[in-house]
Amino acid sequence: MAADENELMSNSKEITYTARVEFGDCDPAGIVWFPNFFRWIDAASRHFFAECGVPRWEETARTLGVIGTPLVDTHTRFVKAASYGDTLQIAVRIAEWRDKSFVQTYRVLRGDELILECEEVRIFAAKREGGGIRAVPIPPTIRALCD
Amino acid sequence: MAADENELMSNSKEITYTARVEFGDCDPAGIVWFPNFFRWIDAASRHFFAECGVPRWEETARTLGVIGTPLVDTHTRFVKAASYGDTLQIAVRIAEWRDKSFVQTYRVLRGDELILECEEVRIFAAKREGGGIRAVPIPPTIRALCD
Amino acid sequence: MAADENELMSNSKEITYTARVEFGDCDPAGIVWFPNFFRWIDAASRHFFAECGVPRWEETARTLGVIGTPLVDTHTRFVKAASYGDTLQIAVRIAEWRDKSFVQTYRVLRGDELILECEEVRIFAAKREGGGIRAVPIPPTIRALCD
Amino acid sequence: MAADENELMSNSKEITYTARVEFGDCDPAGIVWFPNFFRWIDAASRHFFAECGVPRWEETARTLGVIGTPLVDTHTRFVKAASYGDTLQIAVRIAEWRDKSFVQTYRVLRGDELILECEEVRIFAAKREGGGIRAVPIPPTIRALCD
Numbered sequence: 162m163a164a165d166e167n168e169l170m171s172n173s174k175e176i177t178y179t180a181r182v183e184f185g186d187c188d189p190a191g192i193v194w195f196p197n198f199f200r201w202i203d204a205a206s207r208h209f210f211a212e213c214g215v216p217r218w219e220e221t222a223r224t225l226g227v228i229g230t231p232l233v234d235t236h237t238r239f240v241k242a243a244s245y246g247d248t249l250q251i252a253v254r255i256a257e258w259r260d261k262s263f264v265q266t267y268r269v270l271r272g273d274e275l276i277l278e279c280e281e282v283r284i285f286a287a288k289r290e291g292g293g294i295r296a297v298p299i300p301p302t303i304r305a306l307c308d
Numbered sequence: 309m310a311a312d313e314n315e316l317m318s319n320s321k322e323i324t325y326t327a328r329v330e331f332g333d334c335d336p337a338g339i340v341w342f343p344n345f346f347r348w349i350d351a352a353s354r355h356f357f358a359e360c361g362v363p364r365w366e367e368t369a370r371t372l373g374v375i376g377t378p379l380v381d382t383h384t385r386f387v388k389a390a391s392y393g394d395t396l397q398i399a400v401r402i403a404e405w406r407d408k409s410f411v412q413t414y415r416v417l418r419g420d421e422l423i424l425e426c427e428e429v430r431i432f433a434a435k436r437e438g439g440g441i442r443a444v445p446i447p448p449t450i451r452a453l454c455d
Numbered sequence: 456m457a458a459d460e461n462e463l464m465s466n467s468k469e470i471t472y473t474a475r476v477e478f479g480d481c482d483p484a485g486i487v488w489f490p491n492f493f494r495w496i497d498a499a500s501r502h503f504f505a506e507c508g509v510p511r512w513e514e515t516a517r518t519l520g521v522i523g524t525p526l527v528d529t530h531t532r533f534v535k536a537a538s539y540g541d542t543l544q545i546a547v548r549i550a551e552w553r554d555k556s557f558v559q560t561y562r563v564l565r566g567d568e569l570i571l572e573c574e575e576v577r578i579f580a581a582k583r584e585g586g587g588i589r590a591v592p593i594p595p596t597i598r599a600l601c602d
Numbered sequence: 603m604a605a606d607e608n609e610l611m612s613n614s615k616e617i618t619y620t621a622r623v624e625f626g627d628c629d630p631a632g633i634v635w636f637p638n639f640f641r642w643i644d645a646a647s648r649h650f651f652a653e654c655g656v657p658r659w660e661e662t663a664r665t666l667g668v669i670g671t672p673l674v675d676t677h678t679r680f681v682k683a684a685s686y687g688d689t690l691q692i693a694v695r696i697a698e699w700r701d702k703s704f705v706q707t708y709r710v711l712r713g714d715e716l717i718l719e720c721e722e723v724r725i726f727a728a729k730r731e732g733g734g735i736r737a738v739p740i741p742p743t744i745r746a747l748c749d
Contacts, residue, residue, distance in 0.1 A: 183645040184482060184659070184670070185490065189365065189539075190375045190433070191483045191660070192441065195382075196350060199343035204624040207686075217687060218336065218625070219632070229337045229625070236383045242441050245483075245648075246658060286337070294339060294389055330498040331512070331523070335625060336632045336686075338513070343626065351477040354539075364540060365478070366485070376478070392501075392630075393511060483659065484669045484727070486735065489676075490644060493637035512630065523631045530677045536735050580631070588633065588683050 174307065175254040176212045178205035182247040192242040199235075202267050202279055205251040206230065209265070213306045225300050226287040233262065234282040240275050247271050255307055256280070261296040321454065322401040323359045325352035329394040339389040346382075349414050349426055352398040353377065356412070360453045372447050373434040380409065381429040387422045394418050402454055403427070408443045468601065469548040470506045472499035476541040486536040493529075496561050496573055499545040500524065503559070507600045519594050520581040527556060528576040534569050541565050549601055550574070555590040615748065616695040617653045619646035623688040633683040640676075643708050643720055646692040647671065650706070654747045666741050667728040674703065675723040681716045688712050696748055697721070702737045 180201040188194040210230070221227040243249060250270045257264040267279040284296035285303070327348040335341040357377070368374040390396060397417045404411040414426040431443035432450070474495040482488040504524070515521040537543060544564045551558040561573040578590035579597070621642040629635040651671070662668040684690060691711045698705040708720040725737035726744070 181645075183641075184648050185488045185641060185644050187483045188376070188479055189481045189483060189485045190378070190441065192378065194350070194479045195379045196343045196346035196479065199346055200624075200626060203341070203343060203626050204622075207625050211687070229335070231337070231339065231389065232342045232386055234383075234385050235342075237381070239378070239380050242378065246652070294337065328498075330494075331501050332494060332497050332629055332635045332637065334630050336628050336630060338630045341626045347477075347479060350479050351475075354478050358540070393505070482670070484672070484735065486672065488644070489673045490637045490640035493640055497635070497637060523629070525631070525633065525680070525683065526636045527680050528678070529636075531675070533672070533674050536672065588631065 173254045173256065174209075174213065175252050176209045178208040178251040178253060180204070180249045180251060182243050182245050182249065184245045187245050192244050195239065198237075198239075198269065198277060201249065201251060201269070202237075202281075203232075205253045205267060206265055206281070206283070209253045209255070210303070210307065215303055215306055221300075221303075225297075225302070227285045227297065227300060227303075228288060228294070229286055230283045231286050231294065232281055232283050235279060236281075237277060237279040239277045241271075241277075243271060243276050249276060258299055258304060261285075261298055263299065320401045320403065321356075321360065322399055323356045325355045325398040325400060327351070327396045327398060329390050329392050329396065331392045334392050339391050342386065345384075345386075345416070345424060348396065348398060348416070349384075349428075350379075352400045352414060353412055353428070353430070356400045356402070357450070357454065362450055362453055368447075368450075372444075372449070374432045374444065374447060374450075375435060375441070376433055377430045378433050378441060379428055379430050382426060383428075384424060384426040386424045388418075388424075390418060390423050396423060405446055405451060408432075408445055410446065467548045467550065468503075468507065469546050470503045472502040472545040472547060474498070474543045474545060476537050476539050476543065478539045481539050486538050489533065492531075492533075492563065492571060495543065495545060495563070496531075496575075497526075499547045499561060500559055500575070500577070503547045503549070504597075504601065509597055509600055515594075515597075519591075519596070521579045521591065521594060521597075522582060522588070523580055524577040525580050525588065526575055526577050529573060530575075531571060531573040533571045535565075535571075537565060537570050543570060552593055552598060555579075555592055557593065614695045614697065615650075615654065616693050617650045619649045619692040619694060621645070621690045621692060623684050623686050623690065625686045628686050633685050636680065639678075639680075639710065639718060642690065642692060642710075643678075643722075644673075646694045646708060647706055647722075647724070650694045650696070651744070651748065656744055656747055662741075662744075666738075666743070668726045668738065668741060668744075669729060669735070670727055671724045672727050672735065673722055673724050676720060677722075678718060678720040680718045682712075682718075684712060684717050690717060699740055699745060702726075702739055704740065 186197040252268045256266045269276040286294040289295045333344040399415045403413045416423040433441040436442045480491045546562045550560045563570040580588040583589045627638040693709045697707045710717040727735040730736045
């Protein structure tokens with residue numbers, strides 16, 4: 162990692178989302194069934210934008226044409242298992258802004274223990290005529306709220 | 309990719325799992341909410357073992373101490389959105405056996421269109437005394453069924 | 456149950472939806488975590504309409520203002536547990552049409568064994584100005600397809 | 603409701619569970635997809651027992667043979683839709699103890715607005731030899747904690 166990038170990251174906003182692990186989030190092995198981690202990560206992603214002051218996607222759909230931030234890439238490393246009764250803290254930030262995408266990262270902790278790390282690429286999406294979605298350039302008003 | 313690796317992969321079993329996308333799998337943007345893709349991928353993973361003749365995890369727990377194949381790493385690239393009414397074919401195989409882990413890969417298709425690609429590292433897990441789980445060496449009887 | 460009602464029911468369409476129970480659908484007790492049954496029931500509900508020829512809700516939104524069939528009441532009796540590897544057949548029909556709602560019923564079977572029975576009241580919903588949804592009268596074109 | 607029943611209910615413990623509605627909990631109509639309400643209701647059910655001092659089901663499995671409280675009947679009335687950004691308060695209590703089952707009730711509120719009401723019958727379950735589960739008499743130690 163280059164020095165500039167380090168600096169960028171150390172200056173970026175970090176916001177924490179809290180998730181409780183419930184009985185029904187666990188599988189027959191008694192541990193969190195992994196798709197549920199992505200449920201919490203997705204909630205943490207939107208929580209980040211909400212805390213930065215970005216309005217609901219219905220509103221950005223009207224004002225900016227943006228209907229959400231779909232995922233285009235995720236790389237996730239699971240370090241420890243979790244189970245029901247656990248409370249997880251998910252530290253989330255935007256590590257990098259690109260032209261038509263951004264990198265959002267997550268560290269999921271149970272107290273001091275690292276449970277997982279995740280690095281995602283997401284886009285701001287608009288509806289495509291005839292169905293489907295397409296990436297739009299990062300809306301400057303949203304970026305300004307998040308930086 | 310080196311020639312040897314190509315050869316290894318072309319010789320490995322490939323099994324297909326079919327998933328239907330339902331209305332409730334989609335989010336307010338009208339497309340599949342991404343954690344549901346991991347639900348289908350996890351089902352495809354176990355389907356692979358079931359089709360190879362590996363018994364239910366309750367039985368392997370008794371015979372081998374193995375309670376399942378938890379995920380330790382996933383790298384997933386989302387190429388196209390899907391929506392309800394779509395039928396997805398998930399081609400799954402084991403790309404590599406390591407000492408205490410294995411690489412399982414997935415291609416999710418809608419007809420000829422690539423929807424996503426996923427590469428996972430999973431382990432065979434046993435219960436750890438005092439709680440939690442631990443990786444065990446690849447059970448030769450399971451590997452023999454899957455090769 | 457009155458004679459007329461019996462007759463009505465015996466004449467109504469019955470359509471079957473098939474669901475496979477996956478490992479991740481089960482909880483630490485090793486049986487299906489019950490909210491997943493409602494996932495399959497909801498899929499069976501829309502499957503019923505799709506099989507009758509009712510188009511996707513985006514299309515009915517344009518043609519009829521109908522965005523879906525939200526639930527207003529469910530009464531569900533769980534008879535037997537199910538677990539992963541099971542294949543469930545869900546027989547669904549519309550037991551009664553009311554002015555602004557309808558009764559949809561489900562029998563979930565594993566082979567000959569009854570797993571659960573469910574009776575729902577649903578509405579055809581339109582967007583309400585200012586947010587939220589409201590019930591609309593049963594669209595005759597939809598009813599004609601389903602009878 | 604008879605006077606006696608009123609009295610019984612007014613004396614029973616009521617505990618509140620809080621759920622946030624997330625983007626991914628909502629369907630293409632933009633409102634909570636109903637199976638997610640049952641996810642929160644199930645979490646509220648166990649939260650009730652946890653708050654009363656009942657230990658994790660792994661521990662009751664060892665001490666009492668009880669592996670959980672599966673649902674045998676639910677009757678749920680949906681009054682208003684909810685959407686992401688909403689915070690829901692779920693007031694839960696045990697309305698009635700029977701020999702081998704109990705009635706647990708829920709009122710889901712968003713501020714002062716009633717979103718749904720739910721009445722369930724649940725059992726305390728033990729593993730049945732040869733697979734499956736069976737109801738056991740209400741464990742007096744658990745009832746004493748909850749009354």
